[in-house]
Amino acid sequence: MSTQSITITQPDDWHVHLRDDAMLTQVASYTARQFGRAIIMPNLATPVTTTALAAAYRDRILAATKGQPDFQPLMTAYLTDTIDANDLVQGHQQGVLTAAKLYPANATTNSAFGVSDVKTIYPVLEAMQKAGMPLLVHGEVVSHDVDIFDREALFIETTMEPLLKAMPELKVVFEHITTKDAADFVASSGDNIAATITAHHLQINRNDMLVGGIRPHLYCLPVAKRELHRLALRQAATSGSKKFFLGTDTAPHRIGDKESACGCAGIFSAPHALENYLQVFEEENAIEHFEAFASFNGPDFYRLPRNEKTITLEKKEQTVPEVIGEGDLAVMPYRAGEVLGWQFT
Ligand code: NCD
Ligand code: ZN
Numbered sequence: 433m434s435t436q437s438i439t440i441t442q443p444d445d446w447h448v449h450l451r452d453d454a455m456l457t458q459v460a461s462y463t464a465r466q467f468g469r470a471i472i473m474p475n476l477a478t479p480v481t482t483t484a485l486a487a488a489y490r491d492r493i494l495a496a497t498k499g500q501p502d503f504q505p506l507m508t509a510y511l512t513d514t515i516d517a518n519d520l521v522q523g524h525q526q527g528v529l530t531a532a533k534l535y536p537a538n539a540t541t542n543s544a545f546g547v548s549d550v551k552t553i554y555p556v557l558e559a560m561q562k563a564g565m566p567l568l569v570h571g572e573v574v575s576h577d578v579d580i581f582d583r584e585a586l587f588i589e590t591t592m593e594p595l596l597k598a599m600p601e602l603k604v605v606f607e608h609i610t611t612k613d614a615a616d617f618v619a620s621s622g623d624n625i626a627a628t629i630t631a632h633h634l635q636i637n638r639n640d641m642l643v644g645g646i647r648p649h650l651y652c653l654p655v656a657k658r659e660l661h662r663l664a665l666r667q668a669a670t671s672g673s674k675k676f677f678l679g680t681d682t683a684p685h686r687i688g689d690k691e692s693a694c695g696c697a698g699i700f701s702a703p704h705a706l707e708n709y710l711q712v713f714e715e716e717n718a719i720e721h722f723e724a725f726a727s728f729n730g731p732d733f734y735r736l737p738r739n740e741k742t743i744t745l746e747k748k749e750q751t752v753p754e755v756i757g758e759g760d761l762a763v764m765p766y767r768a769g770e771v772l773g774w775q776f777t
Contacts, residue, residue: 435719437746442739443706443726444469447568447607447628447679449541449698450493450505452476458757459684460496462702464503466776468739469731471568471679474510474533475542481510483523490528502741506530506734508568512545513552517559524565530734531566531605536574536591540653541683541697543570550591554598561602566734568605571614572654581638584654585613592617596625605733608633608681610654612664618675619668626733628679629669631708632699632766637662648690649764652683653697669725670718677729680705684763687755701766704752707774708767710745714774748775 448470474480486507523529535546572583606627618627641650683698713722
């Protein structure tokens, strides 16, 4: 008999973009209804660069998730060339900042204030290493002469390896990995290196985005790669390795900003995050490893307690809405209009 329902420890989402203002109010509950905690990315239009800004943003998120009072946003700071290391470490020690995020300048949405050369902030990263504060990395090189499909693999040798050689104890999460190169790198590194994997990078390759017409709602960064990479990611996620954990990278953009001559990168995957991940584990005959990937590996890496509640998914078909929100706030959810085989209840 095939599995009809599955109950697991409540998962956390280790990579989330909640935005601000009306968009925050609209999207936050999709994350909060499923997950106990979420790592909140700091790339707002005005980036979250200080402990004070992170504390204020946390309050706005808590206000937007009043209906789910158990939800805990875990805040991050956005590293810049001029970030204040003392404020960062103090924010971590006070429990306001869980981690700090490295965006190479101009790598992705709202990253213009990112780091121009990682070496510039080595003293800051050394302070983080000493404090045990995790570094979350958007791992892509940004030089114009590097092909977009090669940017993650090249980042490993140009930036990640020298960084870890210089700071062998630094805790690093290689965020939203999209290549076999990154999966292999993380698997063969020490226990202080882990990675998040999105549901969409487990489900789509670059053909899904580009063949038969360009599908802007499947465009995100790092961009989906060729099939061999998707297969390697599926293997890594479902292998049972404690180095890989759930991070949706849900990143809502207004429909008009996606369906545009210069469309924004980001996939709004929060609404059915758990159903999509579970489908992958089912297809790979690895449901027994789903709970560790979704609910254990993340908190264990971050040295936080595992959640105590449980959640249940049932084998029941449901159709993803075509659109969420109205007017200027309308966003298209990942897999809009498609039928999913599982339902989070
Ligand atoms: C993210 C966003 O829109 O904030 N976009 C994306 O394609 N993933 C930024 C990011 O995580 O790169
Ligand atoms: Zn992201």
